[in-house]
Each structure stands twice: as structure tokens, then as C-alpha cells.
Amino acid sequence: MIDIIQPGMLASVQDMGRYGHRRLGIHPGGALNTLALASANLLVGNPVDAAGLEITMGVAELRFTRATRIALGGDDIGATLDGKPIAACWSIPVAAGSILKLSLTAADSPEQAPRHSMRTYLAVAGGIDVPLVLGSRSTDLKAGFGGHQGRALKRGDKLPIGDAQAATAAVHGPAFGVRSPRWSGLALRADEHSQHVTLRVLPGPEFDQFSKSARDALWSATWRVTPNSNRMGYRLEGPELKRKQGRDMLSHGVVPGVIQVPPSGQPIILMGDAQTTGGYPKIGVIIGADLWKLAQAPLNATLRLEPCEMADALAAAEEQQRYLDSIRATVAALDWSRATLYKK
Amino acid sequence: MQPQLHPLGDRALLCSLPPPATLPQQQRIWALAELAGQWEEVSEVVPGMNNLTLITRRPVADLDILAQRIQTAWPKLSGERSVGRTVEIPVVYGGSAGPDLDNVARHTGLSTEEVITRHSNAEYVVYFLGFLPGFAYMGGLDASLATPRHTTPRVSIPAGSVGIGGEQTGIYPMASPGGWQLIGRTTLQLFAPSQEPPTLLRPGDRVRFTVERVAS
Numbered sequence: 227m228i229d230i231i232q233p234g235m236l237a238s239v240q241d242m243g244r245y246g247h248r249r250l251g252i253h254p255g256g257a258l259n260t261l262a263l264a265s266a267n268l269l270v271g272n273p274v275d276a277a278g279l280e281i282t283m284g285v286a287e288l289r290f291t292r293a294t295r296i297a298l299g300g301d302d303i304g305a306t307l308d309g310k311p312i313a314a315c316w317s318i319p320v321a322a323g324s325i326l327k328l329s330l331t332a333a334d335s336p337e338q339a340p341r342h343s344m345r346t347y348l349a350v351a352g353g354i355d356v357p358l359v360l361g362s363r364s365t366d367l368k369a370g371f372g373g374h375q376g377r378a379l380k381r382g383d384k385l386p387i388g389d390a391q392a393a394t395a396a397v398h399g400p401a402f403g404v405r406s407p408r409w410s411g412l413a414l415r416a417d418e419h420s421q422h423v424t425l426r427v428l429p430g431p432e433f434d435q436f437s438k439s440a441r442d443a444l445w446s447a448t449w450r451v452t453p454n455s456n457r458m459g460y461r462l463e464g465p466e467l468k469r470k471q472g473r474d475m476l477s478h479g480v481v482p483g484v485i486q487v488p489p490s491g492q493p494i495i496l497m498g499d500a501q502t503t504g505g506y507p508k509i510g511v512i513i514g515a516d517l518w519k520l521a522q523a524p525l526n527a528t529l530r531l532e533p534c535e536m537a538d539a540l541a542a543a544e545e546q547q548r549y550l551d552s553i554r555a556t557v558a559a560l561d562w563s564r565a566t567l568y569k570k
Numbered sequence: 571m572q573p574q575l576h577p578l579g580d581r582a583l584l585c586s587l588p589p590p591a592t593l594p595q596q597q598r599i600w601a602l603a604e605l606a607g608q609w610e611e612v613s614e615v616v617p618g619m620n621n622l623t624l625i626t627r628r629p630v631a632d633l634d635i636l637a638q639r640i641q642t643a644w645p646k647l648s649g650e651r652s653v654g655r656t657v658e659i660p661v662v663y664g665g666s667a668g669p670d671l672d673n674v675a676r677h678t679g680l681s682t683e684e685v686i687t688r689h690s691n692a693e694y695v696v697y698f699l700g701f702l703p704g705f706a707y708m709g710g711l712d713a714s715l716a717t718p719r720h721t722t723p724r725v726s727i728p729a730g731s732v733g734i735g736g737e738q739t740g741i742y743p744m745a746s747p748g749g750w751q752l753i754g755r756t757t758l759q760l761f762a763p764s765q766e767p768p769t770l771l772r773p774g775d776r777v778r779f780t781v782e783r784v785a786s
Contacts, residue, residue, distance in 0.1 A: 248616045248625070249603070250769045251699040251743075359763050369703045369744055371763040431576035431584060476591060477700060477707065479616025479623025481582045503618055503700030511579030514629060536633070539580035543629045 227291040228350065230383040234285035234328070239354050239373035239385070240347075242275040244362035248479065248502045255364045255372075255498050258457060258521035259345050261407050261546060262299030262314075266349035268553045269297035269317035269404065276353030276388070277363035279379075281346045283524070284330025290350075292322045294387060295399075299347035301408055301522055304330045314346070316403035317557075344524040352388035367457065368499060399560070404553050412549055413519060422448060423523045425516045426534040426542065430485060430508035432469070440467040440491075444509060449493070449529040457499040460520060462529065466491030469507055480504040483512035485531075495520060515542035572644060573602075573622075575637045580629040584621060585640055591620035593709070596697055597649025600774050605643055611636065617698045617773045619707065654696065654774035659741070659756050661690070661732050665785025667755035670720075674734060674751050677717045686781060688712040689753065694739065694777040704743035704761035704769035708777060711739045723749035730756045732779065743769070754779075 230237070240263065243256025257263040257280055264274040279286075284303055290296075298305055298314045305312050305328045312318055320326075330343050356363050356374050365373025374385060407413065433441065449462040467487050480486070484496045486506035495512060496504070497520075512520060513534060523529065573585040585602070587595055599622050603615040606624050614625040630636060663686045664671040675682045694710035701707075716737045724747060727733075731742045733750030742748060743760035760770045771777065 246614060247703075247768065248614045249699065249773060250703060250767065251701060251705050252703045252768070360766075360768060366703075366763075369761070369763075428577065428579055431578070476586075476589075476619040476621065477698070478584055478586065478618035478621045479582075479625075479700075481578055481623070481625060483579050501701055502616060503698065508578070511577075514580050536577070536580060540629050540631060543580065 228279075228354070228385040228387060229289040229291060230286075230379050230381060230385070231289055231325070232285070232287040232381060233379040233383070234281055234283065236282040237286055237379040238280055238365040238367060238377075239277050239356055239379075240280045240364045241277040241353075241362055243498060244360055244364050244366070244372065247360055251502050252360065252366070252369070253499055253502050254482070255366050255457075256362065257347060257364075258498050259300065259347065259518040261412070261518040261550075262345070262521075263347040263349065264299075264550055265315065265404070265407065265553055266297040266299035266347050267353075268550065268557055269315065270295045270349050270351040271557060272349060272351065272353055274550065276349065277356060277373075278350065278354060279348040279385075281328060281348065282344065284328050284343050284346055286346075287325065287327045288348075289325050290320050290322065290387075292387070293320060295319050295351040296326070297349045299349065300345055301343065301406065303328060303343070303346045305346070313403065315406045316401055318401045319399060344522050350387055355386040355388035366499075402556075402560070404556060407518065407546075407549060410549050412515075412546060420530070422528045422530045423519055424530045424532055425520060426513045426538060427485065427510040427531045428513060428534060428536065428539060430510045432475075432507035433509055435469050435471055435507060436487075436509055437468045437470050440465075440469070440509075443467065444531055445533055449531065451523055451525055451527045451529065453525045455525060457497055459497055459500055460495040460523070462493045462495065464492070467493060467509060475505045475507055477503045477505045480508075481511075483514060483517055484508050485510045485512065497521070513539035513542060515539065515546050572641055575640065577633050578623065581626045583624045583626070583633055583636055583640075585624070586618075586621035589620065591697075593695060594649050595620060596695075597774075598644075598647050599649075601647040601649055602640070602644065603773070605647070606640065609636075609639070618700070619697055654772070654776050656776040656778065657771060658778050658780055659732075659758055660782040661754040661756050661779050662783045662785055663689075663754040663781060667785055668732070668753040670733070670751035671753045674715065674717045674753055678714055680714065683784075685715060685753065686784060688715055689734075689739065690779045690781050692778075694779075696771050696773055696775040696777060698773050699769065699771065702743055702746055702761075703763075704771065706740060706771040706775075706777070708739060711737055713737065715739075717751050719749035720751070721749075723747050727752065728755065730758065730760070732756060756782075 243254035735750035
């Protein structure tokens with residue numbers, strides 16, 4: 227079991243999402259940063275789509291009632307295990323009774339810490355063993371089903387840990403780590419020297435219906451993530467994006483990453499919990515391989531949007547897949563019973 | 571008339587038809603949804619109003635190939651085959667179940683009895699689902715019943731509430747905030763995540779409201 231001592235602002239059980247039911251109005255949901263959860267899962271010997279915890283804004287405290295192995299995904303997490311600091315992208319054996327604490331507010335460098343700190347993922351060997359609902363263990367917070375009792379976690383909740391044969395051996399093995407996505411070249415080079423998060427964007431179906439100045443502003447402006455952002459969508463603040471023609475759109479299926487522009491002219495980027503259909507014009511779509519960076523962008527972060535082509539999107543997706551494959555290979559080569567540490 | 575195709579990022583393709591939206595056109599969209607849903611690279615199909623979004627399993631190296639298949643398939647599709655079932659929905663109209671029934675009567679200039687009669691005499695078609703799990707966007711509301719939404723939405727509307735929002739009628743599958751004019755309520759469960767399929771209504775279904783009772 228995992229005892230939730232303190233869930234923080236918002237913690238919920240999530241996996242890779244609930245697919246195949248969008249035509250019935252059921253959104254995919256799931257971990258917003260799938261790369262973080264997938265890599266954490268691989269590090270503890272789980273399949274990528276095992277259920278873990280999504281913890282928001284880096285505050286939570288929980289206790290493991292039995293020995294297991296954990297990994298955290300995310301950045302700048304300020305986590306401790308029984309008081310000792312631990313890093314993301316490490317696979318760590320955990321003794322029964324251990325307490326994991328995330329307290330980002332206590333991070334040493336406040337000016338640096340908030341940059342990528344929005345979400346942290348906990349993977350545990352065997353996964354969080356809540357029932358599968360419509361093919362997924364993700365919590366649908368809006369409709370109130372899936373996950374743990376269809377809701378965000380509360381103090382006192384007890385989450386069952388699944389059985390995993392690999393995990394039994396894994397408990398006693400060594401800790402080991404891999405490079406985080408951000409230090410594996412998956413974040414754009416532009417991010418390293420900038421206080422902004424850069425996201426690559428493909429033009430949306432209505433791109434050409436926006437005025438020249440709106441199209442220019444999309445690429446040149448610095449967009450602020452407003453506090454009114456959540457798992458449904460990131461609401462941005464910046465110059466007003468005006469459309470040349472005002473023809474109404476009929477409702478149509480939308481996907482995470484779509485940048486829609488309501489009449490206010492202030493764009494909204496749809497995330498995993500967005501409605502399945504929408505009717506606002508779409509000026510662009512964030513490429514799938516960059517969505518994890520948006521999931522990590524905290525409130526008030528600033529974004530730059532960069533035009534790209536389909537080939538860039540495909541190359542980025544392949545690069546991400548290679549990163550996960552390399553973790554898989556590292557874990558497969560491990561002899562869990564010996565101190566075979568990953569060295570780079 | 572061929573669909574216009576637009577990529578939605580690197581793993582979705584929106585196929586939309588020129589207006590106006592008609593039922594025969596929507597029927598062909600359902601037929602395309604059924605066909606494309608069987609294609610290997612397509613993971614999900616999402617019918618909208620006069621359009622269809624295809625979602626692919628992974629970034630597709632060449633969306634053009636998918637687009638080509640759609641353009642080839644489209645002229646051969648027939649919308650004639652009726653895909654839907656007929657679903658009867660018993661409704662308690664008025665009273666606490668339908669607190670806005672009087673509003674709708676006032677706005678339309680009809681008596682409450684006439685509002686109920688016109689609402690329950692029509693046959694509706696589920697064009698698509700969205701907004702919430704199991705929420706059906708239906709065509710077929712008698713034009714005389716059109717009533718604007720509340721300017722300030724209610725914080726919470728009970729599950730099963732039947733409402734009118736502008737020129738549409740719909741049923742809230744679960745408790746939710748909302749701005750529609752509530753004229754009644756059904757006890758039928760519109761969304762049950764433990765069942766397969768999990769929603770009472772699906773694209774293409776025909777819907778009839780029956781008067782279970784008029785509350786005062």
C-alpha cells in the first residue's frame with residue numbers, strides 16, 4: 227500500500243490515458259507528461275502504461291507500507307526519501323515504512339525551481355493497482371470515474387500496489403539512474419539559454435484566417451501561462467489574435483496540443499482533460515513530442531511558439547521513442563541481484 | 571462534394587464538409603467513421619457536426635496517404651443505411667425536475683403544456699457526442715421551442731436534466747455546471763463507465779422523449 231499523508235494541491239492516479247471512447251465524449255486524460263511517467267515506469271521494471279501518481283506543483287507526502295522500488299519523473303522535484311534527497315530518473319529501492327516527501331517550496335534556488343516544476347510522477351514497481359475502467363486506470367476528474375474512487379487523492383487514502391515478478395527481485399537491487407529527458411537533448415536547445423519554454427507548432431486549419439499581424443504575433447510574442455490553466459487547458463496571455471473573418475465553426479473533434487482562439491483573442495492550448503469536441507478556430511497545434519514540456523510549465527511561465535514542419539514533428543517523436551528504448555535496454559541489461567550500476 | 575482535409579498536428583486529421591450540415595451528409599460521415607475506424611493506423615474516429623476527426627496511433631509519416639484513402643472512399647459511401655437505434659427517454663417535465671419550464675413557456679409564448687407536447691412529439695437524431703461523456707448533440711428540436719441559455723450558468727445541474735440551449739435540446743449525463751434551460755429530468759443513466767458501451771446514446775441514434783409525468 228501507499229498511504230497518502232499529504233496529497234498536495236492535486237494528486238491523482240494516471241496512466242497513459244483512456245483511448246477508444248472519444249466518439250462517446252470521453253477524453254483520453256492520463257498523465258499530461260507521458261514521457262515522465264513512461265520513463266519512471268521503465269526504471270522500476272513496469273510496462274510504460276502502468277498507473278502511477280501525478281503530483282502537482284511538487285508538494286506531497288506519502289508512506290510505503292511495504293518494500294518496493296520507485297522512480298520519479300519530472301524536473302526540479304525537491305524530493306526526499308526518509309529525509310535524504312533523491313533525484314528524478316533514478317530507480318530506488320524503498321524499505322517498508324519509508325516516507326517520500328516532495329516539498330518544492332523548500333527548494334534551494336527559488337528563482338530556478340519554478341521553471342519546470344508543475345508536475346511530478348511517481349512510478350512504483352507493479353504499478354498502482356486500481357481497477358481498469360474502460361481500458362485505463364486514469365482518474366477522470368471531471369466525470370468522476372477511474373483512478374482511486376474517481377477523484378483526486380485525499381489525506382488518508384490507501385493505494386494498492388500491484389504485484390510484479392520483476393519487482394520482487396528489484397526491491398533488493400541497487401539504485402541506478404538515467405539522464406532526464408531535459409538533459410538528453412529532448413528539450414530544445416533554445417530552452418537551455420532562455421527563461422522561456424519553446425514549443426514547436428504546426429499551423430492549424432484556420433491559420434490563414436488570422437490577420438497577418440496575428441500570425442506574426444503568434445511566433446514573435448512571449449506568451450504567459452495564466453493561473454487559470456489546468457489539466458483541461460493552458461490559457462495564455464499575450465497580444466490579441468484577430469481573425470480576418472468571423473465565420474462560426476461547427477463543433478469538431480479536437481486533440482491535446484490544439485491552440486484554439488476564442489473571441490477574446492487569447493489562445494488556449496488543449497490538454498489531456500479537454501473536451502473531445504470544440505468549436506473555436508485553431509491557429510496551430512503543438513507537436514506531440516513537445517507536449518511534455520508544456521505539462522511541466524508552471525503557472526506564469528513564459529512560452530515561445532516556433533513554427534515547424536511535419537518532418538520535424540516526426541523526427542522529434544522518433545527521438546523521444548529512442549530515449550525510452552535506451553532506458554528499456556538499460557533496465558533489460560541489469561542484473562537486479564547485483565550492483566550493476568548504470569554508468570554514463 | 572469531397573471532404574476538405576486538414577492535419578491537426580502530427581497525429582490527427584480533420585475531414586470537414588462544406589455547409590450546410592444536413593442529415594444525409596451526416597449519415598455519410600458516420601459511414602466514413604465506421605470504415606476509417608477499421609484502418610490499422612487509425613486509433614479513434616470522432617464524428618463532429620458535419621465533420622470527422624481521425625486520430626492516428628502514432629505520428630503518421632505521410633498523412634497524405636491517409637487523406638488519399640479518405641478521398642477514394644468518400645464517393646462510394648452511402649448514408650442510407652441507418653446506423654442508429656431508437657431510444658425512448660421517459661421524462662418528468664416541470665416542477666423541481668424542470669425549473670425553467672415556465673421560462674421557456676414565457677420566452678416562446680406557448681403554454682407549458684404546449685412546450686411539453688412539442689418537445690415530446692419530435693424525433694431527434696444524435697449527430698455526435700461531446701462536452702461530457704455521453705452528452706449527445708441532437709438535431710430535431712421544434713424551432714418554436716428555441717430559448718437562449720441563461721446568461722449566468724448554474725453551478726451544478728443534476729444528472730439526467732433535460733434542457734434547451736438555443737436551438738438544441740440535450741440531457742446532462744452527470745452533475746455539471748451548465749447554462750441550459752431545464753425543462754425536465756430523466757432517471758435513465760446516460761453514462762455508466764462500468765458498462766460496454768458506456769453511454770446510452772451513440773452517434774446516429776434516434777431519440778424520443780416520453781412524458782412520464784408533469785410535476786407542478
